[in-house]
Amino acid sequence: MQAGQIDYQSEYSARLKNVVIEGGTLTADCPFCHDGAGEFHVDISTGRFWCHRCYEYGNLARFISMTENVTADEAEEQLRQKYDVY
Numbered sequence: 001m002q003a004g005q006i007d008y009q010s011e012y013s014a015r016l017k018n019v020v021i022e023g024g025t026l027t028a029d030c031p032f033c034h035d036g037a038g039e040f041h042v043d044i045s046t047g048r049f050w051c052h053r054c055y056e057y058g059n060l061a062r063f064i065s066m067t068e069n070v071t072a073d074e075a076e077e078q079l080r081q082k083y084d085v086y
């Protein structure tokens, strides 16, 4: 792993179900759609996510803050330390 680069693919994959990687896009069940299905997409190069059904979108820190009990600032700080990103 290269320092200074967040591994978006594994960070999202670890928190999602039914992950499919195709080209530069990750697709999975959306954790924000009520029925647990949905069309959740991640651009692996930028780390930004969006869902075509519930219209949630954002970056990895926002995603972590919505799925775990942390704020987006705390999530961002954790990622910075883990990947040595500044």
Ligand SMILES: [Zn+2]
Binding pocket: 030, 031, 032, 033, 038, 039, 040, 051, 052, 053, 054, 055, 056
């Ligand atoms: Zn959704």
